[in-house]
Amino acid sequence: MANRRVLVKRRKAARNIRKITRTMQLIATARFQAAHTRATAGKPYTEKLTQLMENLARAAGGVKHPLMAQNPEAGRGALIVLTSDRGMCGGYNTNVLRAANDFLAAADEPVDVSMVGKKGVAFFRFLGAEMAEAITDFGDAPRFDQVEPLANRLMQRFAAGELASVDVVYTQFVSTARQRAVVERILPLSPETPGEEEGSADLEYEFSPAPQELLEELLPASVRVRIYQCFTDAAVSEQIARMVAMKAATDAAGDMIKRLTMQYNRARQTQITMELLDIVGGANALE
Amino acid sequence: MAATFHLSVVTPERQVLDGEVKFVALPAHDGEIGIMRNRAPLLVRLAPGALRADTDGGPRTLYIDGGFAEMAENRLTVLTEAAARPEELDAEAIQAAFDEARALSIPDDAAFAERQRALSRARVQRKLLP
Numbered sequence: 001m002a003n004r005r006v007l008v009k010r011r012k013a014a015r016n017i018r019k020i021t022r023t024m025q026l027i028a029t030a031r032f033q034a035a036h037t038r039a040t041a042g043k044p045y046t047e048k049l050t051q052l053m054e055n056l057a058r059a060a061g062g063v064k065h066p067l068m069a070q071n072p073e074a075g076r077g078a079l080i081v082l083t084s085d086r087g088m089c090g091g092y093n094t095n096v097l098r099a100a101n102d103f104l105a106a107a108d109e110p111v112d113v114s115m116v117g118k119k120g121v122a123f124f125r126f127l128g129a130e131m132a133e134a135i136t137d138f139g140d141a142p143r144f145d146q147v148e149p150l151a152n153r154l155m156q157r158f159a160a161g162e163l164a165s166v167d168v169v170y171t172q173f174v175s176t177a178r179q180r181a182v183v184e185r186i187l188p189l190s191p192e193t194p195g196e197e198e199g200s201a202d203l204e205y206e207f208s209p210a211p212q213e214l215l216e217e218l219l220p221a222s223v224r225v226r227i228y229q230c231f232t233d234a235a236v237s238e239q240i241a242r243m244v245a246m247k248a249a250t251d252a253a254g255d256m257i258k259r260l261t262m263q264y265n266r267a268r269q270t271q272i273t274m275e276l277l278d279i280v281g282g283a284n285a286l287e
Numbered sequence: 288m289a290a291t292f293h294l295s296v297v298t299p300e301r302q303v304l305d306g307e308v309k310f311v312a313l314p315a316h317d318g319e320i321g322i323m324r325n326r327a328p329l330l331v332r333l334a335p336g337a338l339r340a341d342t343d344g345g346p347r348t349l350y351i352d353g354g355f356a357e358m359a360e361n362r363l364t365v366l367t368e369a370a371a372r373p374e375e376l377d378a379e380a381i382q383a384a385f386d387e388a389r390a391l392s393i394p395d396d397a398a399f400a401e402r403q404r405a406l407s408r409a410r411v412q413r414k415l416l417p
Contacts, residue, residue: 041301048297048364052330052357144299144368205359208315208331217332218355221368225299 004271007264011257018253024088025246031140032239038141039173039232046229049222056218060211066159067219068189074164077111078132078154079103080227082170082234083120085136090245092171092238093119095181100169103183104129109164114150116231140238142231144224151224158187170230171237179237186226189219290324292361294340296349296370303349303370310341311363313356314411322358329358333367335408337415348373350415352408373415381416385409 081100083093097120104111112132115121121134138146157163166187171179207214294311296304311322314336322329333356338349354367388405391398 038300042299044295044302045297045299045366048357048366049355052355052366056330148368204328206327206329208317208329214330214332214355221354221366224368228299 004267007260011260014253014256018250021246021249025243025250028239028242032243035236035239039236046225053218056211056215060215065219070188071161071164074161075109076163077165078163079111080114080168081120083117084238085118089238089242092241096169096171097123099181140235144228147228147231148224151227155220155223168230170234173233173236292324294363296365298367298370306342308340308342312339326358331356336411350412373417376412376416378416381409381412
């Protein structure tokens with residue numbers, strides 16, 4: 001008797017949870033589409049910038065810039081870690097934080113960690129690990145003007161010779177079916193390998209100001225946009241991770257409801273059979 | 288008769304403008320520069336300012352926050368980190384930025400240049416307000 005009531009209660013709980021996870025899945029799907037549109041909207045800018053840089057590097061004939069310098073005597077690195085503000089997204093944050101920890105363990109000099117996202121901040125606090133910066137106000141649609149100050153700060157420190165390297169740990173969006181946590185080196189910039197193939201490179205440009213000066217402006221812009229792109233990629237990946245996690249949760253809840261229903265029916269049947277046996281037994285005893 | 292060329296204005300976040308134009312005036316780093324069809328290939332740094340374009344649907348104005356412009360084979364590409372249509376500008380925010388810039392102290396030349404940049408940025412934006 002008591003068993004039946006417990007089963008009904010549990011089934012109801014599973015149903016409610018399924019309702020919530022399904023809603024979260026739908027929300028994540030909508031957010032993913034928005035984030036994806038945003039990420040693709042920035043592609044033309046990046047492509048054009050890269051192309052311009054190649055043209056310029058060719059025209060300037062070799063490039064030298066503080067952002068390309070090696071600063072071995074700086075004795076310090078910087079790492080930006082991109083995690084989410086909210087949970088319920090499966091292994092998303094775990095993977096990023098594991099990659100970050102591996103990076104930190106392998107680094108042979110102190111690293112200033114700029115932690116983005118509440119989840120990462122909470123994890124590092126729990127570990128008692130040091131963070132140079134904790135940023136939790138980016139939300140899930142990072143804007144360029146939010147990322148810009150962070151990028152500028154790191155570039156300034158790098159150019160001043162305070163940092164030997166700047167890396168970003170984030171979840172790269174490979175395809176809708178594949179995202180992985182990667183460490184990407186932002187600074188020092190690797191010297192562009194001049195591509196020989198494209199045809200527009202033969203154009204004789206008029207430069208204003210001189211190519212060398214233009215490059216000095218272009219390089220920081222390209223660093224900013226690369227960091228920004230890490231942010232948009234991470235935002236897209238986060239929504240996918242949440243979508244997948246919530247889909248799994250919804251399915252699991254469905255399975256559980258099925259199993260509970262079966263148990264409930266069996267319990268009910270057993271009880272009916274027992275009652276019948278009682279009645280039949282009683283009737284037999286009277287004869 | 289339409290001697291047009293292609294103009295696209297892109298930021299890291301979105302494509303602000305994309306279409307055929309007859310004439311474009313750009314805020315270059317050393318003054319305004321006008322571009323028409325068949326201009327020689329050009330690569331120029333921009334300063335914060337107003338971009339004016341003559342499109343089929345009439346003149347258009349955009350606020351451009353610096354960046355670069357490339358003209359090649361009748362395609363003009365403007366790369367900027369921020370761009371806004373006049374109707375997207377916020378009068379109060381501009382005024383606030385202006386006042387804040389004016390209140391900056393000037394300990395050295397770099398700070399002075401910074402202040403001037405912020406001031407001129409706010410002035411240009413204010414002029415563009417609808």
